[in-house]
Amino acid sequence: MKLSVLQVKLKQDQLDVAVFFHPDPNLTYLTQYVPSQGFLCVSQKEAVFYVSPLDKPPKRPFTVKAMNKGWEKELPPKFMKIGINKESLTLGNLEKLKKIFPKAKFTDVSAVLKDLRRQKLPQEIKHIAKACQITSKAFQALIKELPKKTLKTEQDVAFFLEKFMKQKSCGLAFPTIVAMGRNAAIPHHQTGSSKLQRGFLLCDFGGSYNNYCADMTRMVFLGKPSAEERGLYALLLEAQELGISLIATGKKFKEIDGEVRKKLGKYAKNYIHSLGHGVGVEVHEEPSYKDSAVVEENTVFTIEPGIYFPGKMGFRIEDTVFFDGRVKILTTASKELPVVEKF
Structure with a gap:
């Protein structure tokens, strides 16, 4: 599964997590699911996928949670180095991330995802x-x-x-x-x-x-x-x-x-x-x-x-x-x- 490959890359690049908002195609690629609303947080050891409570929760080999009111408060603010896809991240969502992780440094990982997606399983x-x-x-x-x-x-x-x-x-x-x-x-x-x-x-x-x-x-x-x-x-x-x-x-x-x-x-x-x-x-x-x-x-x-x-x-x-x-x-x-x- 390419999710594990991304986690290895995060460790190599010394990134705490990589995050993706729907409709980023990389979210669909990594989860094999298209939510009406969604947020994927991938750390070096685990992945947590937040989806709208109106969606049917997908059965996946990682944690799936509902995006209930205040869901973002569950995310650890301690993350300091965060990977983002600058090619799809909106300014509004970037501002949201800055509030969730006020001390974090953001790094573009779009090239990493392109390399992962190039060769097919x-x-x-x-x-x-x-x-x-x-x-x-x-x-x-x-x-x-x-x-x-x-x-x-x-x-x-x-x-x-x-x-x-x-x-x-x-x-x-x-x-x-x-x-x-x-x-x-x-x-x-x-x-x-x-x-x-x-x-x-x-x-x-x-x-x-x-x-x-x-x-x-x-x-x-x-x-x-x-x-x-x-x-x-x-x-x-x-x-x-x-x-x-x-x-x-x-x-x-x-x-x-x-x-x-x-x-x-x-x-x-x-x-x-x-x-x-x-x-x-x-x-x-x-x-x-x-x-x-x-x-x-x-x-x-x-x-x-x-x-x-x-x-x-x-x-x-x-x-x-x-x-x-x-x-x-x-x-x-x-x-x-x-x-x-x-x-």
Whole structure:
């Protein structure tokens, strides 16, 4: 369990405790629970998890207490060296901590948590794989539904995908992106009321199973694609699959990205974002594809090149992959371009 690893790190860094308020994703990561309100206090020898009295207390191998009125008075004010996650701690909660521990010195431990979360345990992989499986099945169901013409707008498509996943006990990893035609030229398009019509339909979505995320992007063509449109999609697919084939221990993500851009040739200038990101309890986490970042074993990340033509159209193909010395694509929906000709 990673909680014990954190406790060892606290001892090495001579910190008395590390504390986390909900909705810090590290709280969810360390407790495997999402409270409506919560506070986790991890010392070198024990962990105490305070949750709202309105929540069902989780059964965990550490102490769980209710956040009744005055709960913070139970915390020993003697703690002098306290680890916090500055990337999620609000100013209000920091002020609260200063009142609880008036003589304490606060140290950022966000980098420690990122290192812990980068490499996944077998149980984490199972949860992510399950989320990816349900996500893939949702897309397969969508392909069967589109020819029926029951879905009229981007929002209809998003609702269909989300309903399917929720019916399979899967939450949402992030707000679903459904982009029709020229809307797909905006990588982070906000799904709206645009009507489905001839052209490329982009679906970027993912389920969350037991608090672990999936992330997948697939394209559909509504109507009959031209030779140019088919050619552009085929080129992007070749580039995406090249990126996956280059994954190897110690390989720099920057180098893989460079080869993908070479494959895209003159369209590399239309590829305006990074190659991907790590996936776990958050849909975007370590590894981040910085200059020095390399592929490590037991990590989960995405490969997602895209080509965008502002005001016209956009394409992106994305898979969540697991690497343990070998590559396993977890998002298994077919990447052969689905065509709904009679639309």
